[in-house]
Amino acid sequence: MGELTATIPCSEAVRQLWDYLDHAIAPEDQERVEHHLSFCRRCCGELEFANEIRRFLAGGSSEEIPPHVKARLERFVEEL
């Protein structure tokens, strides 16, 4: 961590957590969030929960297709 790393408040760290997890922020912002997380237990909790929500969303992607809908769509494809 560089000497010039600015300390950011919790509100700023929390605002950037998802982008931090996505690696979607500039390296210097990434460093600032990491610096904040190194001393703020509450924001570490926020980070862990943000990760849980991401896993929750990713896990909800597959859905059973009702048999009657599947049959209709298969017939549609056959008749193309």
Add this chain to the structure above:
Amino acid sequence: MHPSDDAIHSAPGTSIPRKAMGTAPSERMSGIATRDRTKEAFEDLARNELPGLYSLARRLVRDGAEDLVQEALLQGYRGFGTLKTDAAAGRWLKTILVNVFRDQLRKRARSVEEVAAGDLDDFSLYRTLIDEDPFPYSDSLHTDFLGTFDREDLREVLLRLPDIYRAPLVLRYMEGFSTKEIARQLEAPLGTILARLHRGRNLFEKAMWAYARESNLIRRGDDDG
């Protein structure tokens, strides 16, 4: 550019110019020319991809998921010859479906309903759960909260979000598309997609909390006494 990215570029319905139909000499040399683009091959592909396409359509629209899939299949069949690699076929069809969704949205929406960031940034579901403590005897409050949502609950929460926020959220975190891919699919600047993802995540957390209270997934604190 990633191979699948290239294949997705040629998805029918995008504004990006389609690559020339037919097989390039370099592809013939590398053996890609053996790819099967017959009606039977499309039927096999469609059958395999139906569950994924239907799931995606149900996340994007409340009603009309089947129609959305049908239109995507029709456009996919018409553009099947432009699909470059079989490995990318599933994502290619999903991209076509998103294009159809985007076009429907444009026809329907007169204006885009942006939500001001300032209204949302103060909300933290993590802190709200600690403050409200809906499961007083839980050692894993936040995990337990997420565990109360089944698949239909999740869908309902997503459908409460305005389309412009729901679509990037679904495509990024449920379908695994990159933000650049989403920007191309929805024909919006990357910065706009990033901003909508940010607001969409906030709206999603807020909607989860509201839905959990309204639908009695958790007991309201003021009901405890």
